[in-house]
Amino acid sequence: MSARDDILGRIRSALRDGPEAPQIPRKYRATSGLDQAALIELLVDRLIDYKAHVSVVDAVEVPTRIAELLADAKCYVVPTGLDAGWLAGLDHETGDRRRRLDSPAAPLPVAELDGIDAVVTGSAVAVAETGTIILDGSPNQGRRAISLVPDHHICVVKAADIAGILPDALRRINGTRPLTMISGPSATSDIELERVEGVHGPRKLDVIIAR
Amino acid sequence: MRIALFATCIVDAMYPNVARATVNILERLGHEVVFPSGQACCGQMHVNSGYLKEAVPVVANHVAAFDNGDYDVAVAPSGSCVASVQHQHPMVARSCGDTALEARATAVGAKTYELSELLIDVLGVTDAGAQLGSYFPHRVTYHPSCHGMRLLRLGDRQARLLRSVQGIDLAELPEADQCCGFGGTFSMKNADVSSAMLADKTANIAATGAELCAGGDASCLMHIGGGLSRQGSAVTTLHLAEILASTEEAPVSVTGEVRVSTGKAAR
Amino acid sequence: MSTFLGMPSLPVFGTGNLHASESFPKAAHRELGNAQLRANLGHATHTIRDKRLKVVAELPDWEQLRDAGSAIKESVMARLPELLEQFEENFTARGGVIHWARDAEEANGIVAGLIRDTGETEVVKVKSMATQEIGLNEYLEEQGIAAFETDLAELIVQLDHDKPSHILVPAIHKNRTEIRDIFLREMPGADPHLTDDPAVLAMAARAHLRRKFLTAKVAVSGANFALADSGTLAVVESEGNGRMCLTLPETLITVMGVEKLLPGWQDLEVFMQLLPRSSTGERMNPYTSLWTGVTKGDGPQDMHLVLLDNGRSAALADEMGRSALHCIRCSACMNVCPVYERTGGHAYGSTYPGPIGAILSPLMTGIEAEENNSLPYASSLCGACYDACPVKINIPDILVHLRSVDVDSKRGKKKIPTQMDVGMKAASWALSSGKRLGLVEKGLPIGRLAAGRDRKITKLPGIAGGWTQSRDIPAPPAESFRTWWAKEHQRPEIEGARKPPQDKGDQA
Structure with missing residues (x-):
């Protein structure tokens, strides 16, 4: 008998008393009921708690803010689908020579990504209550490696994409896409259960919330 | 109200004053107390040690003693024994396939209260000093036993009663919600771990500067008191019922060689 | 096709690192003698308890989430065969390959074979209880394959040639100074001026593992959740080592117990609220990765999943004990356990220590395996674990049940009855x-x-x-x-x- 049939047979045998699957009581909250200003305030509070850097700006100010944050970067990577307007603050006549484009047709090798200082991405949805940003691999976020290997992640969150709590957020996205939920910079509590920020993932997380 | 007292085996045999104090409090409130003489033990030692088969006659005896219409409610001065009556008895009956016993056990469980639960929820005691004349001018700390806290969800009922005793100086016990390490046969089978837990409990008690540690379970108090005694500590233990029963005219004495209600010695 | 043959089979127990090889009281006696260990554990468990209580208190619907989580898991157990088949169909349709392993040996053989097929002799690993349980690293070493643990605590344990003592923080028994000393002794090229500041130690781990992540061709992971209706897998982590392993290599081999399934996407909203707050005491863990089979141009293109029984079906066969399989490995029960706090995880012998281990290990191996019958007695039944459990596993009741299984297993077998x-x-x-x-x-x-x-x-x-x-x-x-x-x-x-x-x- 194959291992598969053997295991399924064992499990069926284990359940021969016929336990019933109970109804699932979903009496927990589905939404937060907060307005946008409150959502932004909560998200900022939670992100700062994780030692992320946060700026809340009007949508038109996003390019300037990105340019400021990238001032010290020797080079940075963006996915091809990034909102072109966001980089306007960096484009002088011939464009920005520090910029690398990562596209499905021409993905950057990992070794090259390792030499890149920063990455700029959009985001799919954010969760105010937990300070979580979810990337779903859409063209404005790119493949997972580009928001992982560079040490500085600049992530733009549109105010309209902020959900109050997790159920609200997860109901807005497609679960079969490659998803990354990010709550602050990489961190560890492995030494004496004290949290310290900065391990293998980006050690610096800048979140720009665009109103 | 006619109240049946379940003394519990440990109180009956080792700490009779706890049961006498319970009777005293209830009578002071104008209630009639009966003592079903067939009672012995709740059987949790057997259940918790894995001797389910041996627990069956113990449980059946308790149900037989209390399954009658001769009283309104039953009370025990012990959280863990009440938890056993309510939670374990129907399970033990079920395990031996006795559905009739299960139904009777469930009915008995529903009528059985832990002392602080009865006093507050049923008899409406909110101020022990005013309603019972409780008077106890000592510095006391309080250990909330696990089963009362987590199985019966007594919350702060026992502490509330203690706080309302005239003259008492109630000191908060650090890490109060931590188990004292008793756990029935655990204290013998895993004596080292149990002793380590007890050492932390007695250290926390000592840190309060209290003269004695109060609680609602004689078994835990025997454990804590046994540890304090071995360490040569001057701190003793006393059951909640005895503190509530203490009055200005007839105070419980806590000076000298006092260990929790050891008969005449506790006078 | 799977067909139920109608013959109720005897439970088949698990193998691997699931056994206590000496009785709990004996092992506990030794561990209690280690004052440093007790100080380290006391400090760490108290830190995490306070954190957990604080973030749990923030949620007005915590109890409703626990109720949902408990019911979802109960439902999964009742529907396990159909959910496994549904998961298999979806995972396979999205380009993944499923392997079934009856026990530890079979799982180890499958993983080693898959690695050999890639021609590689090194793999990076994301912390995984399942691979710890089957003793994968040791097996791979025998096969000439080097497995590098990348989680900081696992790395510490591996460098120190030690055993994990906690399911979330395997090096919880070590303090910062001891960890600094291990790094200085065992980590090639460690800075001799390394301090014991946790942030500095984390940086040393980053430098040590960076090259490995960037060049690894094969990764081995566990999984926290698997969604039956889509074939999606999830790994919950903090450091980014998980993301590295799940994203950069060409081949990903995931080993997962059959009980980890959830019916679907909607269930994740429950568990992703329960797990982080219960485990690290955070509102959310820094990183969670979810993947559904192979995504072209993003992440590993060669994707395998080993579905592991190894005694889980035996645990499922115990009607009173089966809810132990609801466990999501958060470790809240050990963090609040007064016994664990004093003995640490090694005293339990098995990969799964603490209150959950005291029930899960004997359920998976059978009560008569080695010294596992001493585990259900390793509790004062104080009930703190049940209160803390995010999926409401009634651990005290199962402990008591297993004690009676132990007592009954000996009835009539002993010539001379014990004092007890x-x-x-x-x-x-x-x-x-x-x-x-x-x-x-x-x-x-x-x-x-x-x-x-x-x-x-x-x-x-x-x-x-x-x-x-x-x-x-x-x-x-x-x-x-x-x-x-x-x-x-x-x-x-x-x-x-x-x-x-x-x-x-x-x-x-």
């Missing part, structure tokens, strides 16, 4: 009748005599000696309550209303 057997039988006789208890109580004055002038008993023989090792027993009273009551009421052994009290004020 004899004591329990005698107590059952005495405590199942008020008359008999009353009779026994007539002996109280003898105990009073034995206690002597200082009114305490300080030494008892046999198993009761466990008690008197650190506690006295007070002298028994001159008479029992029962005797006093009978005298007061003058009609011995007949219950009745108490006469008007004559000794009011004489109480106490």
Whole structure:
């Protein structure tokens, strides 16, 4: 008998008393009921708690803010689908020579990504209550490696994409896409259960919330 | 109200004053107390040690003693024994396939209260000093036993009663919600771990500067008191019922060689 | 096709690192002697307890989430065969390959074979309880394959040639100074001026593993959740080592117990609220990765999943114990356990320590395996674990159930009953009748005599000696309550209303 049939047979045998699957009581909250200003305030509070850097700006100010944050970067990577307007603050006549484009047709090798200082991405949805940003691999976020290997992640969150709590957020996205939920910079509590920020993932997380 | 007292085996045999104090409090409130003489033990030692088969006659005896219409409610001065009556008895009956016993056990469980639960929820005691004349001018700390806290969800009922005793100086016990390490046969089978837990409990008690540690379970108090005694500590233990029963005219004495209600010695 | 043959089979138990090889009291005795260990554990468990309580209190619907989580898991167990088949279909349709492993040996063989097929001799690993349980690293080493643990705590344990002692923080038994010393001793090229600042130590780990991540071709992971209706897998982590392993290599091999399934996407909203707050005491863990089979151009293109039984079906067969399989490995139960706090995880022998381990290990191996029958007794039944469990596993009740399984497994087998057997039988006789208890109580004055002038008993023989090792027993009273009551009421052994009290004020 194959291992598969053997295991399924064992499990069926284990359940021969016929336990019933109970109804699932979903009496927990589905939404937060907060307005946008409150959502932004909560998200900022939670992100700062994780030692992320946060700026809340009007949508038109996003390019300037990105340019400021990238001032010290020797080079940075963006996915091809990034909102072109966001980089306007960096484009002088011939464009920005520090910029690398990562596209499905021409993905950057990992070794090259390792030499890149920063990455700029959009985001799919954010969760105010937990300070979580979810990337779903859409063209404005790119493949997972580009928001992982560079040490500085600049992530733009549109105010309209902020959900109050997790159920609200997860109901807005497609679960079969490659998803990354990010709550602050990489961190560890492995030494004496004290949290310290900065391990293998980006050690610096800048979140720009665009109103 | 006619109240049946379940003394519990440990109180009956080792700490009779706890049961006498319970009777005293209830009578002071104008209630009639009966003592079903067939009672012995709740059987949790057997259940918790894995001797389910041996627990069956113990449980059946308790149900037989209390399954009658001769009283309104039953009370025990012990959280863990009440938890056993309510939670374990129907399970033990079920395990031996006795559905009739299960139904009777469930009915008995529903009528059985832990002392602080009865006093507050049923008899409406909110101020022990005013309603019972409780008077106890000592510095006391309080250990909330696990089963009362987590199985019966007594919350702060026992502490509330203690706080309302005239003259008492109630000191908060650090890490109060931590188990004292008793756990029935655990204290013998895993004596080292149990002793380590007890050492932390007695250290926390000592840190309060209290003269004695109060609680609602004689078994835990025997454990804590046994540890304090071995360490040569001057701190003793006393059951909640005895503190509530203490009055200005007839105070419980806590000076000298006092260990929790050891008969005449506790006078 | 899977067909149920109709023959109820005997449970098939698990193998691997699921056993206590010495009894818990013996192992605990040794661990208790390690003062440094106790200080480290006390500090760490208290830190995490406070954090957990704080973030749990923030959620107004925590109990509703627990209710949902518990019901979802109960439903998964009831529907496990159909959900597994559904998961298999979806995972396969999205380009993944499923392998089934009956036990540890079979799982190890499958993983080694898959690695060999890639031609690689090194793999990076994301922390995984399943691979710890089957002893994968040791097996791979025998096969000439080097497995590098990338989680900081796992790295510490691996560098120190030690064993994990906690499921979330495997190096919880080490303090920062000990960890610094391990790095200096075992980590090639470690800065000799390394301090014991956790942030500095984390940086040392980053530098040590960076090259490995960037060049690894094969990764091995576990999974926290698997969604049956989509074939999606999830890994919950903090450091980014998980993302590295799940994203950069060409081949990803995931090993997962069959009980990890959730029916679908909507269930994730429950568990992703329960897990982080219960485990690290954070509102959300820094990183969670979810992948559904192979995504072209993003992440590993060669994707395998090993579905592991290894005693899970045996645990499922125990009607009272099966809810132990609801466990999501958060570790809240061990963080609040007064026994774990003092002995640490090594005393439990198995990969799964603490309260959940004390039930899960014997359920998976059978109560008679090695010293696993000592594990259900490693608890004072204080109930703190049940309160903390995000999926409401009634660990105290299952502990008690397994104690009875242990006692029953020995009935009729022993020629000479133990002291405990004899004591329990005698107590059952005495405590199942008020008359008999009353009779026994007539002996109280003898105990009073034995206690002597200082009114305490300080030494008892046999198993009761466990008690008197650190506690006295007070002298028994001159008479029992029962005797006093009978005298007061003058009609011995007949219950009745108490006469008007004559000794009011004489109480106490």
